[in-house]
Amino acid sequence: MDKVIAANWKMNKTASEAQGFMARLKELFDGAVPEGREVIVFAPFTALEATARSAGALGWVQAGAQNLYPAEKGAFTGEISADMIRSAGAGIVLTGHSERRHIMGEDDKTVASKTLFALQHGLKVMLCIGETLEEREQGLLRNVLERQLITAMSFDAGLLSGHSFYVAYEPVWAIGTGRTATPSDIAGAHALCREIMRSIAGDEAFSIPLLYGGSVKASNAGEILLLDNVDGVLVGGASLEAEQFSKIITA
Numbered sequence: 001m002d003k004v005i006a007a008n009w010k011m012n013k014t015a016s017e018a019q020g021f022m023a024r025l026k027e028l029f030d031g032a033v034p035e036g037r038e039v040i041v042f043a044p045f046t047a048l049e050a051t052a053r054s055a056g057a058l059g060w061v062q063a064g065a066q067n068l069y070p071a072e073k074g075a076f077t078g079e080i081s082a083d084m085i086r087s088a089g090a091g092i093v094l095t096g097h098s099e100r101r102h103i104m105g106e107d108d109k110t111v112a113s114k115t116l117f118a119l120q121h122g123l124k125v126m127l128c129i130g131e132t133l134e135e136r137e138q139g140l141l142r143n144v145l146e147r148q149l150i151t152a153m154s155f156d157a158g159l160l161s162g163h164s165f166y167v168a169y170e171p172v173w174a175i176g177t178g179r180t181a182t183p184s185d186i187a188g189a190h191a192l193c194r195e196i197m198r199s200i201a202g203d204e205a206f207s208i209p210l211l212y213g214g215s216v217k218a219s220n221a222g223e224i225l226l227l228d229n230v231d232g233v234l235v236g237g238a239s240l241e242a243e244q245f246s247k248i249i250t251a
């Protein structure tokens with residue numbers, strides 16, 4: 001499986017800044033396609049179309065959205081539908097990011113309904129899961145990962161086909177803090193995630209890309225990507241500059 005290198009720009013970049021980033025990425029790779037890598041950029045809604053257009057021209061980057069609302073259309077002021085995301089040229093969406101869970105108050109049920117809705121409406125999904133520091137210190141890692149995965153993956157296994165579902169393990173205490181989990185923390189949590197995913201989806205679980213996220217940067221990406229059960233990285237802060245992000249792509 002190619003390693004998945006995903007950027008989460010969060011609430012950063014206008015449409016023209018996104019275009020500038022993609023143009024710089026093109027220059028940095030000078031016409032070459034990074035080998036053995038699947039690259040995704042999760043852009044804010046207002047930069048989604050511009051990102052998708054540039055990504056399409058580059059040919060090896062996919063554009064993704066950071067959120068969606070689980071309804072076809074209607075009276076949901078301020079929300080964005082799966083159809084709108086697809087019509088902007090994006091084919092994948094993040095669900096359950098820790099900032100949505102902990103700042104916007106999304107619970108497991110909401111994350112599950114967004115995940116199912118997106119899969120049923122032609123979008124691929126990258127589901128984010130992970131424990132807080134308090135939960136880890138209380139020995140609740142397995143409980144939290146089981147609860148988050150079992151609730152969000154309560155969909156028909158048929159929806160898993162066609163490389164449509166990804167999972168990103170992101171310990172909340174390592175996101176945006178500069179504090180990276182140790183290689184043994186990551187390998188341990190990823191083995192646990194894979195075991196839980198297998199109990200839900202059987203052997204299909206081995207074809208679900210399992211990414212690590214939390215203060216990944218050019219200097220630690222290579223080591224993380226070599227760990228067992230790590231199929232890629234989801235990168236926040238260090239994905240904002242094309243130079244840094246290109247080094248992570250080639251790490």
Ligand code: PEP
Nearest residue numbers: 175176213214215236237
């Ligand atoms: C993220 O937003 O998913 C993330 C991992 O952020 P950072 O790399 O900044 O910790």
